[in-house]
Amino acid sequence: MTAVSFALNHMTAPALPLDDFFKLATSLGISAVEIRNDLAGNAIIDGTPAGDVKALAQKHGLTIISINALQRFNEWNDARAAEAQDLIAYARDCGAKALVLVPVNDGSGQKDGERQANLRQALTALKPLLEAAGIIGLVEPLGFEICSLRSKTEAAEGIRAVGGEGAFKLVHDTFHHYLAGEEKFHPELTGLVHISGVTDPDVSVGEMRDPHRVLVDADDRLDNVGQAKKLRDAGYSGHFSFEPFSSVIHQSSGIARGLRESMAYLSAGL
Known part of the structure; x- marks a missing residue:
């Protein structure tokens, strides 16, 4: 099988300026x-022009695979539409390939029927905006019990219901897949995989939160290797993007070494 294609999310080292x-x-x-677009004092939130970001990526020979993210995308209203238009334009102008779409995650919009309708309304509105800009919308279900879109299967059904297979893909986040207890994989619709591990032996699954997310190693409780293997065996050939949220990782002086070790561990397992 081909080598694993790794990517790096800025959340891996959020204090680093974009150039670093x-x-x-x-x-x-x-x-x-x-x-x-959620890192204070850093591009995008600091007002850095999209053209500057594009030039910087080109200087380093990098492809920007996504901007992360349009929050509460499935709570569609005038404010969300304006935010979406701005982010899609920024993605287009900085050379990004996709925009991550994160659902409402505060306990609202969860009722059966309501959440599916909200999802389809948002996808229907986003589809022409994304298509006009040549940007993919990456729908990322979250596994938290309070989330309005936990299921990748439900997301896939929504995408197909609006004829959105050309405009939307799924994010398979190994942390959220594990939390949601979802067994089904959707490799044919998966556009990106987010990887992070949980190694704390004492935290229960129901208590797992973003601060528990570290780099993947042999103590990983989420079975990142198993999840990645299933996706690759089923035909997924895209990127596996590191997205740890733990302050231990963010404050590490050995982040490059840690990433190399995690890349080696994952590559060996696959």
Whole structure:
């Protein structure tokens, strides 16, 4: 089987300015990155023009595979539409291939019938905006019990219901897949995989949160290797993007070494 294609999400090292983050990626032999719009004092939120981001990525020989993310995408209203248009334009102008779409995650919009209708309304509205810009919408279900879109199967049904197979793909996040207890994989619709591990032996599954997410190693409780293997065996050939949220990782002075070790562990397992 072909070598694993790794990518790096800026959440791996959120304190690094974009130039240094891009340098980190290239130092690891990684050529694909995800940038974010939720990092204070950093591009995109600091007002850095999209053209500057594009030039910086080109300087380092990197492909920006996504902007992460349009939050509460399935709560469609005028404010969300304006936000979506701005982010899609930014993605187009900085050379990003996709925009991650994150659902409402506060306990609202969960009722059966309501959540499917909300999803389809948002997908229907986003589809022409994405198609006009040549940007893919990456729908990322979250496994938390309070999330309005936990199921990748439900997301896939929504995408197909609006004829959106050309405009939308799924994000398979190994952490959220595990939390949701979802057994079904959708390799044919998967456009990106987010990888992170949980190694704390004491936290229960129901208590797992973003701060528990570290780099994947032999102590991983989420079976990242098994999940990745199932996806690859079923035909997925896209990127596996590191997205740890733990402050232990963010504050590590040995992040490059840690990433190399995690890449080696995952590659060996696959």
